[in-house]
Amino acid sequence: MVQENWRIYLSGEIHSDWREHIINGCSAKGLPVDIVTPITNHEASDDCGVEILGHENDEFWKDHKGAQVNAIRTRTLIEKSDVVVVKFGDKFRQWNAAFDAGFCAAKGKPYITLHDEDIIHALKEVDAAAMAWAKTPGQVVEILKYVTLA
Amino acid sequence: MVQENWRIYLSGEIHSDWREHIINGCSAKGLPVDIVTPITNHEASDDCGVEILGHENDEFWKDHKGAQVNAIRTRTLIEKSDVVVVKFGDKFRQWNAAFDAGFCAAKGKPYITLHDEDIIHALKEVDAAAMAWAKTPGQVVEILKYVTLA
């Protein structure tokens, strides 16, 4: 039984090291996964639009240009992924993470949410369309191990 | 030139009266629109799952049942709408609103965001995929007036 690698996209929170936990966990277990992510350098992500395409006086258009350049990457990688993991935390609004979850739901692409118990009520619509809710990166790794089993 | 009514879905914030402003504004101008909404009674929306389908001890599953019952309505109405308006405010997380926006983006359904200027950075991915950002319900009505012009 030959099997190509699974492609996993890690969406959401960028101010903690949860991606490393998942990447290292998958690597330690030798899982057949290719993991891709958005650009997680906060400053680069915020500035890429104006850095590359020119200054904007208006903050809205600065954000607009940056968000669209980032979207070239994120949309493409999400569409090409088999499973998406969406991490929510207690800092920032993270509307982009919920946006990615809605995008996946509409495309019929399975996603796993990753967040603490204290925000389950606020995330109820996002969790309701997910295939699993994990509380730790380790649980995500265990799910990936289980579903990718040769 | 005969023209059927446009169907408009109003997503997001439920603790302010922005929907009434839009509904009344469209009505006052005689716009050819049918406006639909999620259930905006906060308590009914939270409790519908357990009210109808039975008690849950665990808050997560209570929310899960409720969110799924609500989703029967929201997904169906969003899919049947021509334009979606998504309102964000400064209270609550409103991840469901961002989820709806992501859902629309994936379906190629045009949506308009409605929010104040102070949250443009947090909403940059959501705004970047929108067809317009309005600051007031009145601007939404003006857009609807313009696009539905016979």
Place this chain on the structure above:
Amino acid sequence: MVQENWRIYLSGEIHSDWREHIINGCSAKGLPVDIVTPITNHEASDDCGVEILGHENDEFWKDHKGAQVNAIRTRTLIEKSDVVVVKFGDKFRQWNAAFDAGFCAAKGKPYITLHDEDIIHALKEVDAAAMAWAKTPGQVVEILKYVTLA
């Protein structure tokens, strides 16, 4: 807020009167729903193929012809419905009901399962993709009342 009727398809079990309960319940509450069903006359459903298109010596082909004629109706009505209700009981195999549920899941069409508690384990994959699990026709009516609320 004008709203067109919701189309509800009632799939599954045909040897009990659960459809009448739902139809009467919706009617009694004046819900804005149009309810459609497969042909529920068991004998007509089994024989339609050979009755209309000619005798078959082989039971397999008799069933094949009948199942395909019925599928013209069932697929068309399911695709045109907003919500599907799938009823499972303790008699017969009802693989066609599970087939309809899988069809809905693939199309992203919301469905509600209706069955007793004693078969939840056997139905876990079917329930997992449903938007709600109801134990009684009355609960289905309550869900329809809630989601179609003007």
Place this chain on the structure above:
Amino acid sequence: MVQENWRIYLSGEIHSDWREHIINGCSAKGLPVDIVTPITNHEASDDCGVEILGHENDEFWKDHKGAQVNAIRTRTLIEKSDVVVVKFGDKFRQWNAAFDAGFCAAKGKPYITLHDEDIIHALKEVDAAAMAWAKTPGQVVEILKYVTLA
């Protein structure tokens, strides 16, 4: 004429050794196929949800969590397969197998049913949408040999 391998998914019955017959048959004939399956360890499949994501008091939610984790694997592999084989037997309800068949039918993905003659009437809707009905694993191997011929 270069040709990439065909991907075959084997759905349904897990308490008999039919998958080994097909895998060994394809291997013995050197067919250009990659065969994938759901997790066929019954206990692991039932418990994966609570094992990985935490205990549930309620059997329904235990099943729900498990079925959704399994669905991450099964949906993904079905969508990536070229042909699906669905096996039905005389034990258990196997609603999940019929669910997979309905899923394939909706996606336009060809599937072959595998079952004895005594259940053809109960399976008539499932067989009617199939591309072939095989009675033995050997017949499935012969079909795969025929259709994948270089």
Place this chain on the structure above:
Amino acid sequence: MVQENWRIYLSGEIHSDWREHIINGCSAKGLPVDIVTPITNHEASDDCGVEILGHENDEFWKDHKGAQVNAIRTRTLIEKSDVVVVKFGDKFRQWNAAFDAGFCAAKGKPYITLHDEDIIHALKEVDAAAMAWAKTPGQVVEILKYVTLA
């Protein structure tokens, strides 16, 4: 149970009166169907391209222009129909009828073939993807009566 009319498209053979048999049969039984057809005036159908858009010296381009103008009608009506009936006869090649059948198969739209027994071998691929094979217009009417039953 309110039910909108079913839309039926009658494709294929234009040199016999089979359409009238079906239209009259449906009318006599009061079936809830709206029946649509291609332009069945052979000469008008052949000449519409050059009649409207200008003379062509080359027969290929005359046919090309005509076939495309007709396709505006046929594709649109087929896509909007619930069921397509495709009639094959012993005269002419009727490749357009087989083309319509292939089009329906790809779209997942149910179609019924209508033809005599002597051409079943030549039509085996077309029949294999059909939901029913009828030998007479009367059988088609009976199928439509059965599937549209309120």
Place this chain on the structure above:
Amino acid sequence: MVQENWRIYLSGEIHSDWREHIINGCSAKGLPVDIVTPITNHEASDDCGVEILGHENDEFWKDHKGAQVNAIRTRTLIEKSDVVVVKFGDKFRQWNAAFDAGFCAAKGKPYITLHDEDIIHALKEVDAAAMAWAKTPGQVVEILKYVTLA
């Protein structure tokens, strides 16, 4: 044979009166068509973004806002139309008209081009994906008359 009206969208050139010719021609012949158009008031179309949503210093963003507001109308009406007519002239670049044609081609929606003979080379890719090339509004009316014939 009942038949609902055909929806026709008239895209492209706004500085000549070709739309009136088509609308009047269809009306004079009593064709069963509902004709819809983009906003054809050039100034309103250019300014709608900044008029409704606020001033922009940068011409690019002024155009961006306006084009997106207009797109809410144009995309929605194109998607809901059965046939699109795209008019090209010798003035202006009319890239938006070619954009609409490409959009239709990707959606499989039939469109008719309307333009003089002197620009056929420049329009060859656009014409190649069209169902017809008309030189006059009168020819468009004749096509619509032919394809909508009851």
Place this chain on the structure above:
Amino acid sequence: MVQENWRIYLSGEIHSDWREHIINGCSAKGLPVDIVTPITNHEASDDCGVEILGHENDEFWKDHKGAQVNAIRTRTLIEKSDVVVVKFGDKFRQWNAAFDAGFCAAKGKPYITLHDEDIIHALKEVDAAAMAWAKTPGQVVEILKYVTLA
């Protein structure tokens, strides 16, 4: 500029050696193409259903079983191909070739027809949806050379 091979499917006529001409022509020119075909052994193609799955007394069902087994191959390979070539000749009805063309048209998959000039009128609908009409296998090879040019 790296480029993966193009996949070409050769549909239609099986009683002449046109496929060999195209395969050899592509090979001689070193084109970056992978060519796939239906089973072109006429007898094997006719008998595969009953050979593998058991005897049928009725010719219709013999053909039905065979056509469906073949369809597992043909549909899958057509869907995976970039370009389809459909050959029509003066012998047999070749409704399956026209069926494949209609299937491609509905999927938006480009196809080239290959046939003599004497049947252009009968093939006008099939040609009208094609990207090219070739009269010789050599022309098909030239088209493939042109479009796959690195």
Place this chain on the structure above:
Amino acid sequence: MVQENWRIYLSGEIHSDWREHIINGCSAKGLPVDIVTPITNHEASDDCGVEILGHENDEFWKDHKGAQVNAIRTRTLIEKSDVVVVKFGDKFRQWNAAFDAGFCAAKGKPYITLHDEDIIHALKEVDAAAMAWAKTPGQVVEILKYVTLA
């Protein structure tokens, strides 16, 4: 983190060397991209139809044949690409470039426009649906570097 190459399609203007700038720029930076293009030999592109498939007296049909042969290549490569770059210049009408942009918009495929500032008004609809507007090939390379970052 393994990552397959990104496929980039370069559409539009063929009378300047902008493609070489992008190809060389990507190569110099070692970006993980495979770049594909339409046939950019103007004469070959104009004549391919009649060169391969035979002379046409009428310029319209000469263009038609050529445009369709080219479309086999361009549609296929656009559909297989992850990102499309569309270049507009001040010479020629370049309706084909706008057509490609509309095609991408309808497919949800991200595209970047490349053009000078003096044509922003004429391109406002095309730019409004783009993910970025670049003024130089170097900016396109920078975007590709950013979005394909491992």
